[in-house]
Amino acid sequence: MNFQQILVYITLAIAIGFLVKKFLWKKKPKKSNSCGDDCACH
Amino acid sequence: MSKSTIKVALIGNPNVGKTSVFNQLTGLNQQVGNYPGITVEKKQGASKLSDNVKAKIIDLPGTYSLNASSIDENVVIELLLNKKDEDFPDVAVVVTEVENLKRNLLLFTQIKDLEIPTILVINMADRMSLKGIEFDLPILERELKTKIALVSSRKKTGISELKSLILNYESLSTEPCLNASVIDPDYFNNLRRAFPNQLLYKLWLVITQDVNFLNLERNEIKNSFTKSHSDLKRLQQKETIKRYQFINDTLKIGQKIDASKATDLRAKLDRVLTHKVFGYLIFFGILMLIFQSIFDWSKIPMDFIDETFTSLSAYTKNHLPAGEFTNLLSEGIIPGISGIVIFIPQIAFLFLFISILEESGYMSRVVFLMDKIMRRFGLSGKSIVPLISGTACAIPAIMSARNIENWKERLITILVTPFTTCSARLPVYAILISLIIPEERVFGFLSLQGLTLMLLYLIGFGMAVLSATLLNYFLKLNCKSYFVIEMPSYKVPMFKNVALNVIEKTKAFVTGAGKIILALSIILWFLGSHGPTNNFKNADAIVLQELELSQNIASIEPELIENKISSYKLEHSYIGILGKAIEPAIRPLGYDWKIGIAVVSSFAAREVFVGTLATIYNVGNHSDEEVTIKNRMAAEINPVTGEKIFNFASGISLLLFYAFAMQCMSTIAIVKKETNSWKWPLIQFVFMSGFAYLTALIAYQILK
Numbered sequence: 001m002n003f004q005q006i007l008v009y010i011t012l013a014i015a016i017g018f019l020v021k022k023f024l025w026k027k028k029p030k031k032s033n034s035c036g037d038d039c040a041c042h
Numbered sequence: 043m044s045k046s047t048i049k050v051a052l053i054g055n056p057n058v059g060k061t062s063v064f065n066q067l068t069g070l071n072q073q074v075g076n077y078p079g080i081t082v083e084k085k086q087g088a089s090k091l092s093d094n095v096k097a098k099i100i101d102l103p104g105t106y107s108l109n110a111s112s113i114d115e116n117v118v119i120e121l122l123l124n125k126k127d128e129d130f131p132d133v134a135v136v137v138t139e140v141e142n143l144k145r146n147l148l149l150f151t152q153i154k155d156l157e158i159p160t161i162l163v164i165n166m167a168d169r170m171s172l173k174g175i176e177f178d179l180p181i182l183e184r185e186l187k188t189k190i191a192l193v194s195s196r197k198k199t200g201i202s203e204l205k206s207l208i209l210n211y212e213s214l215s216t217e218p219c220l221n222a223s224v225i226d227p228d229y230f231n232n233l234r235r236a237f238p239n240q241l242l243y244k245l246w247l248v249i250t251q252d253v254n255f256l257n258l259e260r261n262e263i264k265n266s267f268t269k270s271h272s273d274l275k276r277l278q279q280k281e282t283i284k285r286y287q288f289i290n291d292t293l294k295i296g297q298k299i300d301a302s303k304a305t306d307l308r309a310k311l312d313r314v315l316t317h318k319v320f321g322y323l324i325f326f327g328i329l330m331l332i333f334q335s336i337f338d339w340s341k342i343p344m345d346f347i348d349e350t351f352t353s354l355s356a357y358t359k360n361h362l363p364a365g366e367f368t369n370l371l372s373e374g375i376i377p378g379i380s381g382i383v384i385f386i387p388q389i390a391f392l393f394l395f396i397s398i399l400e401e402s403g404y405m406s407r408v409v410f411l412m413d414k415i416m417r418r419f420g421l422s423g424k425s426i427v428p429l430i431s432g433t434a435c436a437i438p439a440i441m442s443a444r445n446i447e448n449w450k451e452r453l454i455t456i457l458v459t460p461f462t463t464c465s466a467r468l469p470v471y472a473i474l475i476s477l478i479i480p481e482e483r484v485f486g487f488l489s490l491q492g493l494t495l496m497l498l499y500l501i502g503f504g505m506a507v508l509s510a511t512l513l514n515y516f517l518k519l520n521c522k523s524y525f526v527i528e529m530p531s532y533k534v535p536m537f538k539n540v541a542l543n544v545i546e547k548t549k550a551f552v553t554g555a556g557k558i559i560l561a562l563s564i565i566l567w568f569l570g571s572h573g574p575t576n577n578f579k580n581a582d583a584i585v586l587q588e589l590e591l592s593q594n595i596a597s598i599e600p601e602l603i604e605n606k607i608s609s610y611k612l613e614h615s616y617i618g619i620l621g622k623a624i625e626p627a628i629r630p631l632g633y634d635w636k637i638g639i640a641v642v643s644s645f646a647a648r649e650v651f652v653g654t655l656a657t658i659y660n661v662g663n664h665s666d667e668e669v670t671i672k673n674r675m676a677a678e679i680n681p682v683t684g685e686k687i688f689n690f691a692s693g694i695s696l697l698l699f700y701a702f703a704m705q706c707m708s709t710i711a712i713v714k715k716e717t718n719s720w721k722w723p724l725i726q727f728v729f730m731s732g733f734a735y736l737t738a739l740i741a742y743q744i745l746k
Binding site: 002003005007011016018022 | 366
């Protein structure tokens, strides 16, 4: 494997890591303020 | 935080010019984020007050009072009642405006009663003479027990006085405006005796508001001082009446209004702009103007960007040492970035127009105008704000539905908003329209491409309304409904506000969507440049052997041989195998496997479509010539039929697919958050994508 190929694999790993973090790695949500099906929420 | 930084909370009713004051104080030193745990927008910025002191300014969501009726308003109360919050202000700056001072002062008196040092800003001072309004500031300061800054964010006056007042905030009186005990003396005296160390008005807010108080013994207070809901409401009304009595008495001596000086331009404009016929015609005309301009004005900068990146890609390939990383740069990364940057002009123009409409006060008239229509479809007039904001991005638009009090109307708005054409669809529409719609003019001045774009926006809006009707019929939720909206004064939009909004929104597209597009471009390039089988690895030998068998290889142009090898490789690459696998499902829609890859990858975010095609076509073309994305797409030929891949039928099919499909993971996430359930985003995804497939299929089969 030459130097350019190593750079390609590093770039690829960063790109995959970014997408995984963005879409799959979710922080635990804090207490939600949503109301669900509740008309009298407010 | 050091003592050299003063924490300032900027609070006020909606439409008082709070954001203008924030912009004047902070300039470009702004950060936009969310409050922890919830998706209410949090804007903060820094302002230099003197050589040694600066202010950290938090622009809180607009609220009419401290009696919260929406999640946005809860944010204000939770901050002001929690001294342990890291953003708890050293000083509150309450922004009001000259024309509605009486109503604005209700919030001011409530905040003052929390004994937080409070400065009163009377904004839009430049309109005083126009409206015949005069203030006796010393009297107002004495009665309201505060310091007042008379500000015109438009004329940039009074900001330095405001900074000086913030700097000297410690000298401000914290004496309340209203003694809370007057609301119900017996009840409040008992409350005071039970909690001698707590502020009386703060206790009252804890009892009456349904918000999370992290550091107050809410249950203890509530259990001991429970009153029925109707009793609490009655006391809240009594409090409001007492406050208005105080405000009336204050303004009687501190404000003078000469009605004869007031001009009636606003009423005249309102009569025309909200007219039951002219109102809609004007709105339609404005929309048409916007879409014409987006296409016409963006053409030159877009062509320039496209050509620049194409040249850069060719330069990189020719001047860097040959190898895989050079290929990644020239065929993956640079075309990927180009797929983001090229749409900046159109997105900036769209937000420019939306900002101008909002800033001028016209958008509120549109909300009023649309209420009558919206109500027929189970929506509220307030739904028009998310639906129009949805032209920027569905995520903040769905969040903005929080000010719709009725849950059913809010749910319907959340579910149909993703149909409106967001800025991520714009790049897809722009490139497809330029490929399949000729650059012709109708009546000599209307661009056919611009009209097509407008039609797509109207189709999205129409589908949103149609879906709302269906949901209104099927959803069995009975909620009371009412509609109240404030009509702000007409104003000439401020350049600074418009410019900051355009920069903020365009930046959000480039940094938010841009990173995703770039990451996917890199992965797609890799998948298109590598393959698992021997067919891929021995592509050169296989193609040459095939050519030798079919004709005299010496007579074939070397460039043609190179392109045949590239196409063969792409077909047998990972991406090619994946594309071929899904081809049977998308072929009836008129798409080949390359478009299929772009469609599948854009289910994460639809703006990825153009970048993906740019990457795929770059991988499949090894010519050194400079060819733009658009030309590459236009030149794609179906090897079986010999027809163009992007023809009228497949183009319309693609446009309709993108108009209706739910292709945004972030939107799904925000719908889940706002509805607190996976049920609604799943229904939304299945319905939208299924409908998109069906319409694209019908369109292609009819038009082909």
